[in-house]
Amino acid sequence: MQIANVVKAASMAVAALWLAGCASKKEPTTAEIQPPVVTVEEEVLVEVQPVLDPAVQAVIDSGRIDESPEEIQELLEKNTYFFPFDSARLDNDAYKALDVHAAYLTSDMGYMKNIVIQGHTDERGTRTYNLALGERRGKAVMDYLAAKGVAANRIEVISFGFEKPLDPEHSESAWSLNRRAVIVTE
Amino acid sequence: MRHLFKTCLLFYCLLWGMSAQAELVIEVTQGNDQAVSMAVSPFSWTGGKVLPEDPAAIIDNDLKLSGLFKALPRTSMLSFPASEPEVYYRDWRLLGASYLVTGQVTLRDKAYTMNYQLYDVVRGKRIAKGGFTGNSAQLREMAHRISDVVYEKITGLKGDFSTRILYVTAQRHDAERTDYQLNYADADGKRNRKVFSSSEPILSPSWSPDGTRATYVSFEQGRPAIYMQELATGIRKKLTGFKGLNNSPVWAPNGKSIAMVLSKDGNPDIYILDLATNKISNVSTHYAIDTEPDWMPDGNSIVFTSNRGGSPQVYQQELSRKSDGEFITTGKPRRLTFEGRFNARAKVFPDGKSLALVHKGEGAADFNIAVLDLDTDRLRLLTSSRLEDSPSIAPGGRRLIYSVQGGKNGELGIVSADGRVKQRLPSAKGDVREPAWGPAIELR
Known part of the structure; x- marks a missing residue:
């Protein structure tokens, strides 16, 4: 009973966070700045069980991920994976997040979605070699998702080499930000 | 007076x-x-x-x-x-x-x-x-x-003044917006003309041997594709748009085929498109990265970059063309570079006796333009800034143009093949990159 309560409280917190996140995405309009008009319907809404982000719920329902809803939410939002120099090797943090993505993409909610994985590199080396290296990075993510049951024909890898740096500076810190693969869900 | x-x-x-x-x-x-x-x-x-x-x-x-x-x-x-x-x-x-x-x-x-x-x-x-x-x-x-x-x-040597240079400019406004433009100018930097512009990357331009057309990679559709464009008319044609990589198009010396990099079969490999038959032949099949092809002057072999040995190095592959336009490999690829951890984007000198390439020495941090003598295996650094790329050799082989990054803006450099004379071509705005030195212009 107590555990159920904790779970309920946690889900409420997550739902609140999620709603807050949604709200913060758009600029407030004049209408939104107006004090809220309390209606009967709204009171009814408050009584309804708070719902999780459907994607998080889908991952929980898959039964494949043994993490808290907050953790799952966070891992689902992690769409960028970083790499060492001249390497296409993913680290354990990446695997953990990709497990959650795979669970979502194979769930009832996510199985229709196609994804694009962008591969990027830092500016060292040649532009054309880096296009191939960027593809390697995208492929590393794709291969992992495919191994976890996401059909490879739903995934397209597009390498940009170092044409689209996150940070255009010429420093170690910029380079480590630029060596990345990014999952874009369509 | x-x-x-x-x-x-x-x-x-x-x-x-x-x-x-x-x-x-x-x-x-x-x-x-x-x-x-x-x-x-x-x-x-x-x-x-x-x-x-x-x-x-x-x-x-x-x-x-x-x-x-x-x-x-x-x-x-x-x-x-x-x-x-x-x-x-x-x-x-x-x-x-x-x-x-x-x-x-x-x-x-x-x-x-x-x-x-x-x-x-x-x-x-x-x-x-x-x-x-x-x-x-x-x-x-x-x-x-x-x-x-x-x-x-x-x-006593042929001049290279009646030539033109293709290059790409990129002006970054913010993380979301960069304007790319492919241009060509006379070899003295004058008479710039636009070939193509896009809000998505443009890369690896190359000239047809007769100087009338350019091939290049454009991401205008969100993914890379190889285009061919007639310079006088602007008429362009998409040559390839396979899933995966479509890059580094380079015309064969006889102008009848184009070597390129595709990863449509799962892995970056060198392919040759025969223009008469539209046949595409795969001429490198290793599971490692194979990229950046260039032709030997006789058209009977290509050089390319591969990391099959653990680090990017330059290899040579003999080829033969069958009557139906298919290219087949003869023998195994031969490794040409041994010095340093990175040797890539090789361009063959017109006499076929040496390569210009991008080199990083063992323990070095910089990527520099170097010349490898294929007879003696001697490697000679020509330049010394931090991040250099894309060497391209002038007809006659006495000068090279390349790109330099690492400063405020990307710029171009010209160096004589003996390394004695150096010039810089800074851009008025944004980066200049991906130069390709074209053939001599015919006066008609």
């Missing part, structure tokens, strides 16, 4: 200053202390109005940019001879000029004729003369052709 020359000179400067709008300005960063002293007297002009170009200034600048010559400034000249009878060798000897060029431009029925004479000042005799005819838009070409003749007459 001298005063009159000065006035004329000022007038010249004003006129030519106004017509110059080039985006690429070539700055000499390292000259040649043994340069031959040269004087190019202003060309005479009989055709009314004002001649839209200053041929002597164009020739003078070409010869300076070659690094083998230093030009006597007009302000030091004692006279401006327009033809042979007006040449007083003693005056030019006093000024220290070893060679002198004079010339005349005439106009008849909208056709310009540009004649030239080259004199050996030390021996006191004319050693060459000739002329070219064309329309007003070809005046610069005619002057560049005279530079070629002068260069060849004095050095």
